[in-house]
Amino acid sequence: MGLKNKLFLGTFVHSKALDELEYLHNAAVCVDMSGTIVAVEVECDELRARETVLPRLGWEVAEVEVVEAKEGQFFFPGFIDTHLHASQYPNIGIFGKSTLLDWLNTYTFPLEASLSDPVKARQVYTRVIRKTLSHGTTCAAYYATIDVPSTNLLTDLCLSHGQRALVGRVCMDQLSPDYYRDASADASLAATRASIAHILRADPTMSLVKPIITPRFAPACSLPLMRQLGALARETSLPIQTHISENKSEIALVKDLFPPSATGAADDSYASVYDAAGLLTDKTVLAHAVHLTEAEADLVSARRAKVSHCPCSNSAITSGAARVRWLLDKGITCGLGTDMSGGYSPSVLETARQAALVSRHVVMGANGLAPGEEREKLSVEEVLFLATRGGAEVVGLEGRVGGFEVGMEWDAQLVGLGMIGEGGEVEGEEDEGGDVDVFGWESWPDRVAKWLYNGDDRNTKKVWVKGRLVHQRK
Amino acid sequence: MGLKNKLFLGTFVHSKALDELEYLHNAAVCVDMSGTIVAVEVECDELRARETVLPRLGWEVAEVEVVEAKEGQFFFPGFIDTHLHASQYPNIGIFGKSTLLDWLNTYTFPLEASLSDPVKARQVYTRVIRKTLSHGTTCAAYYATIDVPSTNLLTDLCLSHGQRALVGRVCMDQLSPDYYRDASADASLAATRASIAHILRADPTMSLVKPIITPRFAPACSLPLMRQLGALARETSLPIQTHISENKSEIALVKDLFPPSATGAADDSYASVYDAAGLLTDKTVLAHAVHLTEAEADLVSARRAKVSHCPCSNSAITSGAARVRWLLDKGITCGLGTDMSGGYSPSVLETARQAALVSRHVVMGANGLAPGEEREKLSVEEVLFLATRGGAEVVGLEGRVGGFEVGMEWDAQLVGLGMIGEGGEVEGEEDEGGDVDVFGWESWPDRVAKWLYNGDDRNTKKVWVKGRLVHQRK
Numbered sequence: 034m035g036l037k038n039k040l041f042l043g044t045f046v047h048s049k050a051l052d053e054l055e056y057l058h059n060a061a062v063c064v065d066m067s068g069t070i071v072a073v074e075v076e077c078d079e080l081r082a083r084e085t086v087l088p089r090l091g092w093e094v095a096e097v098e099v100v101e102a103k104e105g106q107f108f109f110p111g112f113i114d115t116h117l118h119a120s121q122y123p124n125i126g127i128f129g130k131s132t133l134l135d136w137l138n139t140y141t142f143p144l145e146a147s148l149s150d151p152v153k154a155r156q157v158y159t160r161v162i163r164k165t166l167s168h169g170t171t172c173a174a175y176y177a178t179i180d181v182p183s184t185n186l187l188t189d190l191c192l193s194h195g196q197r198a199l200v201g202r203v204c205m206d207q208l209s210p211d212y213y214r215d216a217s218a219d220a221s222l223a224a225t226r227a228s229i230a231h232i233l234r235a236d237p238t239m240s241l242v243k244p245i246i247t248p249r250f251a252p253a254c255s256l257p258l259m260r261q262l263g264a265l266a267r268e269t270s271l272p273i274q275t276h277i278s279e280n281k282s283e284i285a286l287v288k289d290l291f292p293p294s295a296t297g298a299a300d301d302s303y304a305s306v307y308d309a310a311g312l313l314t315d316k317t318v319l320a321h322a323v324h325l326t327e328a329e330a331d332l333v334s335a336r337r338a339k340v341s342h343c344p345c346s347n348s349a350i351t352s353g354a355a356r357v358r359w360l361l362d363k364g365i366t367c368g369l370g371t372d373m374s375g376g377y378s379p380s381v382l383e384t385a386r387q388a389a390l391v392s393r394h395v396v397m398g399a400n401g402l403a404p405g406e407e408r409e410k411l412s413v414e415e416v417l418f419l420a421t422r423g424g425a426e427v428v429g430l431e432g433r434v435g436g437f438e439v440g441m442e443w444d445a446q447l448v449g450l451g452m453i454g455e456g457g458e459v460e461g462e463e464d465e466g467g468d469v470d471v472f473g474w475e476s477w478p479d480r481v482a483k484w485l486y487n488g489d490d491r492n493t494k495k496v497w498v499k500g501r502l503v504h505q506r507k
Numbered sequence: 508m509g510l511k512n513k514l515f516l517g518t519f520v521h522s523k524a525l526d527e528l529e530y531l532h533n534a535a536v537c538v539d540m541s542g543t544i545v546a547v548e549v550e551c552d553e554l555r556a557r558e559t560v561l562p563r564l565g566w567e568v569a570e571v572e573v574v575e576a577k578e579g580q581f582f583f584p585g586f587i588d589t590h591l592h593a594s595q596y597p598n599i600g601i602f603g604k605s606t607l608l609d610w611l612n613t614y615t616f617p618l619e620a621s622l623s624d625p626v627k628a629r630q631v632y633t634r635v636i637r638k639t640l641s642h643g644t645t646c647a648a649y650y651a652t653i654d655v656p657s658t659n660l661l662t663d664l665c666l667s668h669g670q671r672a673l674v675g676r677v678c679m680d681q682l683s684p685d686y687y688r689d690a691s692a693d694a695s696l697a698a699t700r701a702s703i704a705h706i707l708r709a710d711p712t713m714s715l716v717k718p719i720i721t722p723r724f725a726p727a728c729s730l731p732l733m734r735q736l737g738a739l740a741r742e743t744s745l746p747i748q749t750h751i752s753e754n755k756s757e758i759a760l761v762k763d764l765f766p767p768s769a770t771g772a773a774d775d776s777y778a779s780v781y782d783a784a785g786l787l788t789d790k791t792v793l794a795h796a797v798h799l800t801e802a803e804a805d806l807v808s809a810r811r812a813k814v815s816h817c818p819c820s821n822s823a824i825t826s827g828a829a830r831v832r833w834l835l836d837k838g839i840t841c842g843l844g845t846d847m848s849g850g851y852s853p854s855v856l857e858t859a860r861q862a863a864l865v866s867r868h869v870v871m872g873a874n875g876l877a878p879g880e881e882r883e884k885l886s887v888e889e890v891l892f893l894a895t896r897g898g899a900e901v902v903g904l905e906g907r908v909g910g911f912e913v914g915m916e917w918d919a920q921l922v923g924l925g926m927i928g929e930g931g932e933v934e935g936e937e938d939e940g941g942d943v944d945v946f947g948w949e950s951w952p953d954r955v956a957k958w959l960y961n962g963d964d965r966n967t968k969k970v971w972v973k974g975r976l977v978h979q980r981k
Contacts, residue, residue, distance in 0.1 A: 123948075126953075156929055351867045390823065410604050412603070456633065457631070470634060479601050482600050483601065484600075485600065486599065487599065487851065507937050
């Protein structure tokens, strides 16, 4: 993969800080054969790159692949989807008026169970990888199912398609249907170890795919299982992913199932249950965190656990409106998750858009906050930070992906918008600009805002992971 | 237009009631040269149509144009966008963290004023018509600007592109910038009459384009202007469109500007101001209605005025979450509006999606409601009703468009979804199914849900207005 050294030329846009995008125009980024960024040069056209940068790198000019962003196009870091269920992909958009617990039983468990059929698993997993790549998702934290062979297949397909991923076999040994449940805590642990072993055989250096320990969520896991998974995380130093505080009925169920007398925790909060089981680590990805109490958020912050914010899902299945600003203010690292198929969209860009909109609903009084909390609003810059740098930190890849800096790996997308001519026609092919129309007088920040609010996979022209081209539009 | 009689064959989906979609499979719909539906036959393939239906209509088989929906495709009524500002189209997605009143001054008035340039007006209006047609919008209730020539151009362009429209010259004689304001109430009225006269010359039977009296919103209109426009509506029997109760600062401003002592109204509510001026009729389209009081909603209901719900806009510029169920329960007719560019999307389908999501935010406690108001949730069927039948009634076209019944006009779109093969590939062209993946096992209601939640203009293959093909994808 990435057999040639590459020279990328044009405009590069990436996050400098939570509320700041940096625009590098007329710039050059050099990516070596391993997929690592080895030079970032501003005010550098192709000629200057050939004359000064490539020689400094010791690269033969003739052997360098040149990729140039056209006028109006820009390179942007690949998106990181910090929470999605690969196995639920065929159900996106199908949830009726359900909420979490009935949604699981009605729509979700039957579909997940059906993926023990390897033909269906190959179809679904191939599709979800291609689909998310086409939307610029260069890294995904996947839940698979309880089934080991098909979870292994998901790993293999990520590797063959070149998508960076964390792959988790789902652990669940209670409170789920007979037809879809681990036989025991021990069986769950053994199956988890088997899926981890498969990943380490397939990608020994975890250069692309990493295992992630995946207790589904507290209600579906016995205390012994959670404790064993906590011990496994300590033993292996692997990351953990699970759900927390998504829905009020779920929270009540957790209180009911895991009293302090059983867990040994100081209180009966959801976060304390995980903490008591050793599952609240600095490598833990907590999806949702909609209804955390102050004390829980403080505990999550103290443990340096991360949050995957899933606004599409939280709105769709009526879970609530997560207070992202409040989490950020507590020093908690946040990223975005499509949470398919609680979330209806495969797109992190749509998720970022909804993060902006849901933050406005928080201001408007959702979640019991007083209206007028203006600073809860997330800006264009902030939601795009969450989609890239924030996500990278959530999945433990900060400093490796999420931005364009020397030493980071080239996980990126080339974005193109539609340019409107004087006659009101879009220039170029019919779908050249997707649904984004640029009239020419817009500033760069306005163009990025237009992309956030109307962009789709048509705007993502090419996608690279670790320097390798993994998707391009025809 | 529509020079041939047409025979449409395949699956037809339309609303039977607020919460019910009807699926007509293997059906035939005959549309005559005038664009009127003259037959709807179930269990009718092409052979049967040729043998029994066409002879009954007295149509020469050889002269009938046949349009067949492919397997998995379906005909759906065209969407009705009951509220949008054609002149603001270039600004969609650009609103920062603003709210209504600063948004108007920062982004909106400068752009609207600039459309007095006829070259720019032609570019923008051509683009917004093509764009909305490509998203299946067969009828739009447009706000133009205060400028008469460019408003007339919008009318001409709707006619030449074949889009059904209500076109309103914007009336505003106070509290807006010097550079963008009618010189006086009389000048505003005269300009409005001029734009009405233009429409009646261009489309004397109002078969496609109708004038609509458009006081921008109370704060921008003097009381004499509102009264004159109310009188004009009585004189002409024309519809009216305006905004109401979008944002709390706006509401406070209205109370301040229009005390009962001035208006002669019984109270200082926003609805009463319009009512006192004669602007609250059964042909009035009120955009937003986010913060109506009980008494105001009762007054709107009593006057049989209609509401255009604009969820994308209300979320984007942080106006609030309109309580659509509550409005419907009061017997108020509701449709959907993209409200570009307060709304960020040109798509009524996206607006319907957001209507479903925002209704969930109402349940989750936005707008000061108690959480748990489950029945506030809008279903897939309900938001699609609002987008078609509801919208038709809002703009006074009930019984003419919005469904597939004999006597109605053929304003319709052909919708196609993506069919996923065994290998996880989409069948056909790359963008054949847009972003909607159908695996084959989904029910028809599930397919429609998938379209609602991930569909875009790629799914809208062809669009007809009054029997005339006005858009098709290459």
